[in-house]
Structure formats: C-alpha cells, structure tokens
Amino acid sequence: MILSALEFPPIEELLEWKDMFGIPGFNKIALLCVVSALIVATFFLLAGRRGQLVPRGIQNIAESTVEFVENSIIMQTMGTDGLSWLPFFLTMFTFLLVANLFEIIPFIQFPATARMAIPLPLALVVYIAFIVTGVKRQGAGKYLKTTLFPPGVPWGFYFLLTPIEFISTFIMRPFSLAVRLFANMLAGHLLLVTFALLTAALFTKSVLAVILPLPFAMLMAVTVFELLVAVLQAFIFTILAAVYIGESMKPQH
Amino acid sequence: MRNLFELALVFGQQEKGLSALGAGIGYGAAAIGPGIGIGYVVGNAITAMARQPEVAGMVRTTMFLGIAFTEALALIGFVVFILLKFT
Numbered sequence: 028m029i030l031s032a033l034e035f036p037p038i039e040e041l042l043e044w045k046d047m048f049g050i051p052g053f054n055k056i057a058l059l060c061v062v063s064a065l066i067v068a069t070f071f072l073l074a075g076r077r078g079q080l081v082p083r084g085i086q087n088i089a090e091s092t093v094e095f096v097e098n099s100i101i102m103q104t105m106g107t108d109g110l111s112w113l114p115f116f117l118t119m120f121t122f123l124l125v126a127n128l129f130e131i132i133p134f135i136q137f138p139a140t141a142r143m144a145i146p147l148p149l150a151l152v153v154y155i156a157f158i159v160t161g162v163k164r165q166g167a168g169k170y171l172k173t174t175l176f177p178p179g180v181p182w183g184f185y186f187l188l189t190p191i192e193f194i195s196t197f198i199m200r201p202f203s204l205a206v207r208l209f210a211n212m213l214a215g216h217l218l219l220v221t222f223a224l225l226t227a228a229l230f231t232k233s234v235l236a237v238i239l240p241l242p243f244a245m246l247m248a249v250t251v252f253e254l255l256v257a258v259l260q261a262f263i264f265t266i267l268a269a270v271y272i273g274e275s276m277k278p279q280h
Numbered sequence: 281m282r283n284l285f286e287l288a289l290v291f292g293q294q295e296k297g298l299s300a301l302g303a304g305i306g307y308g309a310a311a312i313g314p315g316i317g318i319g320y321v322v323g324n325a326i327t328a329m330a331r332q333p334e335v336a337g338m339v340r341t342t343m344f345l346g347i348a349f350t351e352a353l354a355l356i357g358f359v360v361f362i363l364l365k366f367t
Contacts, residue, residue, distance in 0.1 A: 099337070099341065103338065103341045104341075203352045203356075206352065206355055206356060206359060207348060207351065207352050207355055209359075210355035210356075210358050210359050211351075211355065213362070214355075214358055259344070262344070263344055263345075263348045266341065266344070266345065267345070267348060270345065
C-alpha cells in the first residue's frame with residue numbers, strides 16, 4: 028500500500044511543461060529565466076543608482092559581489108589582462124546564482140538551469156567568445172597552431188595529441204560545460220523530489236511512520252547541500268569560462 | 281498471430297526491464313572512476329593546504345577546477361541513466 032504511494036510522478040512532468048499565459052512555448056522555466064534576469068538587473072540598477080563613497084545596504088552587497096568576481100574568478104585565472112571581461116562574468120555569475128537558487132526557494136522549487144535550454148546557449152556564448160578571443164589576440168593560424176600543436180612535444184606524439192586536443196577543445200568543451208551545470212541541478216532536483224515524496228508518503232499513510240525521521244532529516248540535509256551545490260555550480264561555470272577565455276588570450280604551453 | 285503479438289509484448293517489457301537494469305549498472309560503473317578521482321584531488325589539495333596554509337585560496341580554486349573536470353564523467357553517466365531509464 029505504501030509502495031504505491033512512493034511512485035514517482037510521471038516523468039513527463041519533468042520533460043514537458045504546460046504553457047503559461049497562453050503563449051506557446053512560454054512555460055515555468057522561461058518565466059523563471061526572465062524573472063532571474065529581472066532580479067539581477069534590478070539589483071544592480073538599484074545598487075548603482077546613488078553611488079556613495081562609503082557603501083551601505085544594497086550597494087554594499089553589490090560591491091562585494093563585484094569584488095568576489097574580480098578577485099577570485101578573474102584575477103585567479105586571467106590576471107589583470109582579463110579585467111575588461113568583468114561585466115560579462117559578473118552578469119553570468121549572478122544570473123546563474125539566482126537561477127540555481129530557485130531550486131530551494133519554497134513554492135518555486137525548480138532550478139531554471141535544470142533544463143538544457145538555459146545552460147546550452149550560455150555554453151555556446153562562451154564557446155564563441157573563447158574562439159573569437161583567440162583569433163583576435165593571436166591570429167587564426169597561430170591560435171590553431173598553439174591549440175592543436177602545443178610546443179615542447181616530440182613530433183611523433185602529434186599523431187596522438189592533435190586529435191585529442193581537437194576533440195577536447197572544440198567539441199567536448201561546450202558540451203561538458205553545459206552538461207555539468209544541467210546534470211548537477213537536475214540530479215539535485217531529483218534528490219529533493221525523492222526525499223520530499225518519501226516524507227509526504229510516510230506522513231499521509233500512517234501517523235506512526237512520522238516517528239521514523241530519516242527521510243525528513245535527509246530532506247533537510249539535502250536542502251542544505253543543494254544550497255552549497257547551487258552556489259558552487261554558478262562559481263564553477265563562471266570560472267571555467269574564465270579559464271577557457273584566458274587560455275586563448277595567452278597560450279600557456 | 282495473437283501469440284506473436286503477445287510475444288512481442290513480453291519482449292517489449294523485457295527490453296524495458298533490461299534498459300532499466302543497464303541504466304542502474306551503467307551509472308554505478310560511471311561513478312567508480314570519478315569517485316576515486318575526486319578523492320585523490322581533494323586529498324592532495326588538503327595536503328597542500330596543510331603544508332602551506334598561506335596559498336589555501338589558490339589551492340581551493342584549483343581544487344574546484346579539478347573536481348569540475350573529474351566530475352564531468354560521472355555526470356555524463358547520470359545523463360545516460362536518465363536517457364535510458366525515462367525514454
């Protein structure tokens with residue numbers, strides 16, 4: 028009897044969403060995406076409205092966010108050369124952070140990045156950005172040469188090394204960047220769904236079962252863990268983008 | 281004719297079961313390597329931080345990068361699991 032209550036909701040709930048407001052294709056994910064972009068824009072517009080020398084309140088938070096992106100993302104990976112990329116990474120980081128944090132906010136409870144439609148275009152933007160940067164900074168021929176034929180290797184190894192470098196740089200990079208964010212957020216969401224359903228099933232089927240606190244405790248623990256994952260994945264996506272772009276600015280090999 | 285149809289039905293259900301089995305085993309197998317790898321990455325990062333606490337910030341950033349690269353394989357395994365199980 029209890030087992031039947033533990034059924035997952037049909038997976039179509041996860042793969043196909045109902046349209047909202049009568050606009051075809053505009054579902055909850057699109058709404059969350061627009062809302063998180065609006066939140067980020069409003070936050071920074073409010074913070075930058077009256078610049079004060081001694082920051083207070085919202086300006087303080089905004090300034091520490093900017094400093095975090097500057098110090099621990101750009102300076103760690105690109106150096107002072109990449110400071111002109113600050114607006115790009117700041118927007119990307121804050122957008123992803125808000126979109127990820129929707130996962131554990133009550134009554135929303137779905138990360139906008141758990142659909143491939145959000146991470147994939149961002150990853151493609153990064154892909155185009157690092158190729159264009161490499162071509163602009165080094166020239167097309169030299170960029171391809173330093174990427175595909177890293178110097179300091181005996182020439183025989185190039186038969187092995189060049190295809191690997193080509194696949195890992197030009198094919199796997201945007202794919203793994205997008206899949207990492209998507210799969211992390213989707214896995215977290217499924218974990219939360221599982222323990223929430225277990226808790227609800229035990230709660231509704233029998234009062235005694237509530238004494239078994241394991242699913243509920245796990246739900247709490249997983250929620251805290253997902254808070255960590257949401258922040259960490261936004262950070263990792265941004266820092267990997269910074270690493271890729273910084274690598275094509277000055278070849279390290 | 282009807283027997284053939286029933287056979288196809290049974291076979292179809294078997295195929296579904298087999299794909300669920302493969303999804304579980306496949307994800308488990310895909311998690312072994314990255315698990316060991318992340319253990320190595322974090323363990324060595326902790327050693328480095330304990331030896332030189334003054335570079336802990338840099339080590340932490342590099343550690344997260346290493347975890348991200350290692351974890352990608354496990355996540356691809358998870359995506360394959362979703363595809364096999366639910367489609």
